[in-house]
Amino acid sequence: MFTTTQLTRFLILLGLIAPWIGRGLPAEARTHEIECGSGGVGIQLAIDRARDGDTLMIRGTCREAIRIVNRKLTLSGTPGATLEAPDYPWTALPYSTLHPLLLAVSSDIQIEGLTIDGRARADDPWASGLTGIHLINSRGTLSKNRVIRVRHSEHQSDWDVSAIRISARRGLDGGGPIRIEENLIEDFESNGILVHHSDGAPDGLVMQLVISGNRIRGAGAMIQNQNGIQIGGIQDPETTRIKARITNNVFEGLYSYTGVWVSSALYVTPRILEDKILLRAYTLDCSENVIDGANTGMSISSRGPVKITGNTIQGGDLGMRIHGPKVRIRGNRLLNLETGVVAVDSDLNPSRLHHRSESRVRQNLIRIRSSPSTDLPGRGATGKSL
Numbered sequence: 001m002f003t004t005t006q007l008t009r010f011l012i013l014l015g016l017i018a019p020w021i022g023r024g025l026p027a028e029a030r031t032h033e034i035e036c037g038s039g040g041v042g043i044q045l046a047i048d049r050a051r052d053g054d055t056l057m058i059r060g061t062c063r064e065a066i067r068i069v070n071r072k073l074t075l076s077g078t079p080g081a082t083l084e085a086p087d088y089p090w091t092a093l094p095y096s097t098l099h100p101l102l103l104a105v106s107s108d109i110q111i112e113g114l115t116i117d118g119r120a121r122a123d124d125p126w127a128s129g130l131t132g133i134h135l136i137n138s139r140g141t142l143s144k145n146r147v148i149r150v151r152h153s154e155h156q157s158d159w160d161v162s163a164i165r166i167s168a169r170r171g172l173d174g175g176g177p178i179r180i181e182e183n184l185i186e187d188f189e190s191n192g193i194l195v196h197h198s199d200g201a202p203d204g205l206v207m208q209l210v211i212s213g214n215r216i217r218g219a220g221a222m223i224q225n226q227n228g229i230q231i232g233g234i235q236d237p238e239t240t241r242i243k244a245r246i247t248n249n250v251f252e253g254l255y256s257y258t259g260v261w262v263s264s265a266l267y268v269t270p271r272i273l274e275d276k277i278l279l280r281a282y283t284l285d286c287s288e289n290v291i292d293g294a295n296t297g298m299s300i301s302s303r304g305p306v307k308i309t310g311n312t313i314q315g316g317d318l319g320m321r322i323h324g325p326k327v328r329i330r331g332n333r334l335l336n337l338e339t340g341v342v343a344v345d346s347d348l349n350p351s352r353l354h355h356r357s358e359s360r361v362r363q364n365l366i367r368i369r370s371s372p373s374t375d376l377p378g379r380g381a382t383g384k385s386l
Helices: 004-014 043-049
Strands: 031-035 055-059 061-063 066-069 072-077 082-084 099-105 108-112 115-117 130-136 139-143 146-148 162-168 178-181 184-188 191-197 206-212 215-218 227-231 241-247 250-254 264-268 283-287 290-294 296-301 306-309 312-314 318-323 327-330 333-337 339-345 360-362 365-368
Touching: 031 043, 043 055, 043 066, 082 099, 130 139, 146 162, 162 178, 162 184, 162 206, 184 191, 191 206, 191 215, 191 241, 215 227, 227 241, 227 250, 250 264, 264 290, 283 296, 290 296, 296 306, 306 318, 318 327, 318 333, 333 339
Parallel strands: 031 055, 055 072, 061 082, 066 099, 072 108, 082 115, 099 130, 108 139, 115 146, 130 162, 139 178, 146 184, 162 191, 178 206, 184 215, 191 227, 206 241, 215 250, 227 264, 241 283, 250 290, 264 296, 283 306, 290 312, 296 318, 306 327, 312 333, 318 339, 327 360, 333 365
Antiparallel strands: none
């Protein structure tokens, strides 16, 4: 006697039920090996041919800009696997001048073990707004990647140059937070990681992120600001809501030399209007990060709850510039700085701390330099623990 499984296989072999069986079953995920530089299939063509759930295993160096749209894929690099800015012009985003090397739109992706190399080509007219990885309305994980040389070949000014850019224009369905973990981001121009809502994002949209274990290095002193992580765009709506856990990252060498722009390891933006400045409802946990050298360690503005605990900020100009009514600052070490904490305030007025604020500053160690500069804003923090 045949078992049910044996009978099904026998009928399939006879071709009796092949026309109708299995059509509704999910296809088994496959792994595709891509040998870049060997004259074989490039990454984009492999993406176009892949099925949802597949893994693309990349070897060698590919010079191309790639697009992932409405897909669920994993891109995994073997040691040394590199995606480089191509020599030819590539298509900008619709209604934009941004040129990302790796773009994912409305997708669920895993990108791991790849080097994304901008080759310092942002000064080419056709590569304006150079971006290493850009996720739009997408989720997934970026882990153990290197994103390097996303900048001009000379120290020029371009606000839109970012190593990693996360944008949301609508809600993201389920699946947990976007995770950016254990990446090396270095030699970038404007932002190591930029997270923002695009124009037209609906009210109440919440972005959730985990940014952990990354090493973020600037490109040396720049003509403009270069922020390690920027949360929020200047033009994002006031209703923008972002929940981010930013932990165990290392920031190094984030300076602007003009005296006009200020580089921050962590910059959380307010909404800036012509006649006023508004705080957005960000929920942030900034813990156990190390900031070694920056004009400003943390510049954070939020009317939502913000926790800043166990961070080390050393060797820069200003330790923290904080504005918000629900801030907890505890157990941080601010060492060898020009200035410690400038303000913890509820209305962006650093001259006073309102009694209505719920903020608390406790058990932080602040040691400023013995001869601080006299022209820094907010000078006057003491060397005592708060």
